[in-house]
Amino acid sequence: MEGEDMLRFKKTIFSALENDPLFARSPGADLSLDKYRELNFLRCKRIFEYDFLSVEDMFKSPLKVPALIQCLGMYDSSLAAKYLLHTLVFGSAVYSSGSERHLTYIQKIFSMEIFGCFALTELSHGSNTKAIRTTAHYDPATKEFIIHSPDFEAAKFWVGNMGKTATHAVVFAKLHVPGDQCHGLHPFIVQIRDPKTLLPMPGVMVGDMGKKLGQNGLDNGFAMFHKVRVPRQSLLNRMGDVTPEGTYVSPFKDVRQRFGVSLGGLSSGRVSILSLAVVNLKLAIAIALRFSATRRQFGPTQEEEIAVLEYPMQQCRLLPYLAAAYALDHFSKSLFLDLVELQRGRASGDRSARQAELGREIHALASAGKPLASWTAQQGIQECREACGGHGYLAMNRLGVLRDDNDPNCTYEGDNNVLLQQTSNYLLGLLAHRVRDGACFRSPLKSVDFLDAYPSILDQKFEVSSVADCLDSAVALAAYKWLVCYLLQETYQKLNQEKRSGSSDFEARNNCQVSHGRPLALAFLELTVVQRFHEHVHQPCVPPSLRAVLGRLSALYALWSLSRHAALLYRGGYFSGEQAGEVLESAVLALCSQLKDDAVALVDVIAPPDFVLDSPIGRADGELYKNLWGTVLQESKVLERASWWPEFSVNKPVIGSLKSKL
Numbered sequence: 001m002e003g004e005d006m007l008r009f010k011k012t013i014f015s016a017l018e019n020d021p022l023f024a025r026s027p028g029a030d031l032s033l034d035k036y037r038e039l040n041f042l043r044c045k046r047i048f049e050y051d052f053l054s055v056e057d058m059f060k061s062p063l064k065v066p067a068l069i070q071c072l073g074m075y076d077s078s079l080a081a082k083y084l085l086h087t088l089v090f091g092s093a094v095y096s097s098g099s100e101r102h103l104t105y106i107q108k109i110f111s112m113e114i115f116g117c118f119a120l121t122e123l124s125h126g127s128n129t130k131a132i133r134t135t136a137h138y139d140p141a142t143k144e145f146i147i148h149s150p151d152f153e154a155a156k157f158w159v160g161n162m163g164k165t166a167t168h169a170v171v172f173a174k175l176h177v178p179g180d181q182c183h184g185l186h187p188f189i190v191q192i193r194d195p196k197t198l199l200p201m202p203g204v205m206v207g208d209m210g211k212k213l214g215q216n217g218l219d220n221g222f223a224m225f226h227k228v229r230v231p232r233q234s235l236l237n238r239m240g241d242v243t244p245e246g247t248y249v250s251p252f253k254d255v256r257q258r259f260g261v262s263l264g265g266l267s268s269g270r271v272s273i274l275s276l277a278v279v280n281l282k283l284a285i286a287i288a289l290r291f292s293a294t295r296r297q298f299g300p301t302q303e304e305e306i307a308v309l310e311y312p313m314q315q316c317r318l319l320p321y322l323a324a325a326y327a328l329d330h331f332s333k334s335l336f337l338d339l340v341e342l343q344r345g346r347a348s349g350d351r352s353a354r355q356a357e358l359g360r361e362i363h364a365l366a367s368a369g370k371p372l373a374s375w376t377a378q379q380g381i382q383e384c385r386e387a388c389g390g391h392g393y394l395a396m397n398r399l400g401v402l403r404d405d406n407d408p409n410c411t412y413e414g415d416n417n418v419l420l421q422q423t424s425n426y427l428l429g430l431l432a433h434r435v436r437d438g439a440c441f442r443s444p445l446k447s448v449d450f451l452d453a454y455p456s457i458l459d460q461k462f463e464v465s466s467v468a469d470c471l472d473s474a475v476a477l478a479a480y481k482w483l484v485c486y487l488l489q490e491t492y493q494k495l496n497q498e499k500r501s502g503s504s505d506f507e508a509r510n511n512c513q514v515s516h517g518r519p520l521a522l523a524f525l526e527l528t529v530v531q532r533f534h535e536h537v538h539q540p541c542v543p544p545s546l547r548a549v550l551g552r553l554s555a556l557y558a559l560w561s562l563s564r565h566a567a568l569l570y571r572g573g574y575f576s577g578e579q580a581g582e583v584l585e586s587a588v589l590a591l592c593s594q595l596k597d598d599a600v601a602l603v604d605v606i607a608p609p610d611f612v613l614d615s616p617i618g619r620a621d622g623e624l625y626k627n628l629w630g631t632v633l634q635e636s637k638v639l640e641r642a643s644w645w646p647e648f649s650v651n652k653p654v655i656g657s658l659k660s661k662l
Contacts, residue, residue, distance in 0.1 A: 203226045368521045
C-alpha cells in the first residue's frame, strides 16, 4: 500500500509530535477558544520549523503532501486544516493562478513570513460564485486596484485562517476596468494584517466568527474592504491581466473556460477534504475494530464469552467501513496525482484541448469525491460510535470529536448536494455531445470511456447465481457500469421531457436532481473508486500472500456500495427475481466473515501510534479495560483523593506504578 520511504516519512512525523512538549496531550483539559486557536497556530508554526517537506520534496515526491496532511489530521483535524489552507489552498492558488511575478510569495509561504487564506465565500453567497459582489476597480492613474465590499452582505465569510492569524488573502472580486467594463471574478493577493503585529491593514475590517460545532482550533473569519488599494501586480494573472494603461487581456477567449481556471484552487481544496474525511474514517474504524476484538459479551455458554467481533451483526456494521477506508484512501491518492499533473500543465502554459478536458474531468471527480468520502466517513463514524456502546460515548475515546470535526467536510468547499450537480452536468454534457455530434466518450483519465458502449451495456443482465461467483469486485464493476449507463440515460430523458413540457433549463435541471442527477453522480464516483481499487489490488506486483485479503476488501467495498442501489437495479431490470438480491446480500455477509480474522491486522496497517490515535479503547496493546480504567482515574483525579480506600492508597506501590505509567 505504501513504500518503505513513505512509512519512514510518516514515522518521522509521528515521532516528532510525540516527543515535542508543544504537542503533549492533556486528558480532560478543556482549553478556552482563544487558547486552543493560539496553540493550534503555534503547532502549525512548529510543523514548518521541522521542515518535514521542502518545496523540492513536494515536486519530487508529491504523495508526501497528502501523507503529511493525513498525519496532521490524525493528530488534530484543526491542525491539518490550518496547514493545508495555508499551503495547499492559499499556496496552490498563488502558484497555479499567478505568474513569475508572484513566486516570491511561495518562498514567504513556506518560511511563514506571511500566513494565508482563500477568500471566496461571502455572507450572502457561497455556492453561487457568479453572484459574488466584492469589486476590484482598476485606477490607471495610480496603477492600482481598489478592492471594495459594497455592503455587509458582500463581506468575505467563513474563511479559514482569517479569524485570527492570516496576514494575506487570495480575495476573489469582480474585475472592472475603465469604462466600468466587468470581466468577472478574478483572484487578487491582498494583505489584510501586519505580519508583525497582526493588526488589520487600513481599510480592512477583519474578525473571528466564534465557536463552531467542531474544528475549533481553526479560526474561521470574516473581512470587509473599504476602498483598499493594492498594486496592479496583486492580480493573479494567469487567466487574465490588465495592462498599466487599463486594457484587459486574456489568453482565454472562452469566458466560461477562464472562470473555470480561476476557480481551479477549489479542486485542490476538495481533494484535500476528501483525504481528511478518509483520515477520520480510518481513526474511527481503528478504534471500533480494536474495541470489538477485545470486548467480550455473551457466548454459547454462561462460562464462555466471545469477542463482539465474532458476531455477524458487528461484522456487517464495521467491516464494510474498513473496506471503504482502504478503497477511498487509494482513490484520494490517485486523484491527488491526477491533480498534480493538471497543475504542472497549467504552470507550464499548456493550453491544449487535453489539458482543458483533464481539468473538467478532475473537477467532476473531485466534486463527487468530496461528498462520497465525507458522507461515508460521517455514517461510518456514527456506526463506530454506536458499535462501541456506552464506552464509545465517552469523549476521551475521541469518536465524538471525530464526528464533529468531520461534519464540516460535508459543507465547506461546496455543499455536497450542490457539488454533485457539477458531476451529473459533466456526464449529461458528454451524452448530449454524443447525441448531437456522434462524439465518442473519451477522457484523459479514462473514467468515462466505458460509456462509449452504453447501448450494449444496457442490454446486459445480472447472471450470477451463486455466492461463490459473486466474491469478486469484477461482478460489482459490471453492475456499476450498467447502473451508471441506466441513470445517465434516465436523467437525460427526464431533462429533455421537462424542457418539452415547458420548463426552463434552470427548472428542468432542478426537477432532475432528486431521483436522477444525484444518484447518477454518486454511482459514477463509486464506480470510479471501485475500478481504481480493483486495478490496484490485482496488479502483478501484489505479493501472492496479500492478493486474497486485498481482493476481499475490494469486493466487499464494491458489493456493499452496490447493495444500496438494489432498488434502482431492480427498477431498471438489471436484477430480476429474489435470487439476485439474496446473492448480493449473502456475498457481503460472506466477505465480512472471511475478513473478520484479518480485521485487526488490517487496522494496524492504517492506524497511527497510540499517542496520535488518542483513544484508550483503541490502543494497540488490546488491554481494553486497563487502559480505559486508568484514563478514567487520571481524568477524575481520584488517585489523589482515595487514600481512605486501602486498595487505592497513594502510598501503595501499585498506585505509584500506575501513576508513572499514566
